[in-house]
Amino acid sequence: MSEESLEAIDDSIDFIYSFLNELTIFKKDFELFCASEDLDHLKSAYNSLTKLMINFPILKSLIKTCKKKLKKVDKNQINKPNLISSSHFMPTSNDLLLSKIKTSINSDFFGPSQDKISTRISSLELFDFLENFRLYFQEVEIYVYNVETSNEISVRFQFGEVIALTVTFGSFNEDGMAFSNLSLPGGIAFEIGGFHVSSTSPNVFSNLISTNGKNSPAKESKILTIIQSQVDYKWNHCVLSSSSEIMKLAKMLLWFQTYFSLYRSPCMNCKKILKYEPTVAQWVPPVLRIQSSESSSEYSSVVGPTIFNPFHLSCI
Ligand SMILES: [Zn+2]
Known part of the structure; x- marks a missing residue:
């Protein structure tokens, strides 16, 4: 089996893990909803279910490809340690x-x-x-x-x-x-x-x-x-x-x-992490990242010392 097909199988394994992860999230949210009737959990469960549905055809095609490739796989090569996945x-x-x-x-x-x-x-x-x-x-x-x-x-x-x-x-x-x-x-x-x-x-x-x-x-x-x-x-x-x-x-x-560092870097203006933003009616971290005037020009060829400072929506 070629390195390419091993990599393709690695990719598929990654995908299946993320699929399983989504399934677990759905299960958890749905259980939480059943226990509490909290609509937020139902919404979240609905979202993960929708995601799963979108990904299901991909999973199907992955299984098909894997089946095809497995037919050609030499058993000795399966036991070979995995090549680092390009994914x-x-x-x-x-x-x-x-x-x-x-x-x-x-x-x-x-x-x-x-x-x-x-x-x-x-x-x-x-x-x-x-x-x-x-x-x-x-x-x-x-x-x-x-x-x-x-x-x-x-x-x-x-x-x-x-x-x-x-x-x-x-x-x-x-x-x-x-x-x-x-x-x-x-x-x-x-x-x-x-x-x-x-x-x-x-x-x-x-x-x-x-x-x-x-x-x-x-x-x-x-x-x-x-x-x-x-x-x-x-x-x-x-x-x-x-x-x-x-x-x-x-x-x-x-x-x-x-x-x-969204929840770690305080706002450059008010020095706080969370601030109540009336425009969105909730506590929000500094969601803006604004280039410091001391750092190099954004579109110069020098990439290095550009500094972006965190600010709240209402702190600029
Ligand atoms: Zn602020």
Whole structure:
């Protein structure tokens, strides 16, 4: 069996685990609803059930592919230790490599030099970028998903227990045609499709801000909606800039990774973490990330020392 099919099976295993996770969440929420008749739990259960339903056809196709591939598998190879799955970028303890990347962060860390502005990202560039990002921000988990029947791949950046950003990419072959068979690594280029903010675990926001112990998906989604609007605004800005596609991706992620400390970094104005925001009628952390005036220009070629400060909606 080739490395590619082993990787495909690794991807499928990852997917099945996330499917099981969704199922567990649904079960928990539904049980909570049955015990308390709390409508919030019913809503949350309904949401996870909807998600499961959407993912079910993917699961079916995965099972089909696995069956086909298993027929060709040599039993001896199954017992071979798994190759590191391309779907999950592991942190490395190679300090030398890390320090090398840290010193080069100001130059070509995030892709090719600016003189060649590319509107697409080659597969090599993308995977180099993911690897470097993972090395530099070791607490960030990166998962790559691709659905065999689609020409899209998604990369999910998971920032601890707090927040995740999923980036979707359209893929194209050398002739610029939409490309659907991603198992062939050569000659594929990617184009950023969009950014989607979600919580890392479904109840993390409500657990953190709740005072009465009740989960409230509605409250969670309000904070996520605000952050999503920040992301959309930032992305519109990036699209208008003359940077290459890989630089745009790097700018978005360098900015977004500051949300890692959403519930830890106090607002630069009021020095508090939670503030009651009348416009959304709830307690909200500093959801804005604004570039400090002392840091380098946002669209200069220097990526390094840009500083983004946290602010509340009503603190700017
Ligand atoms: Zn504030």
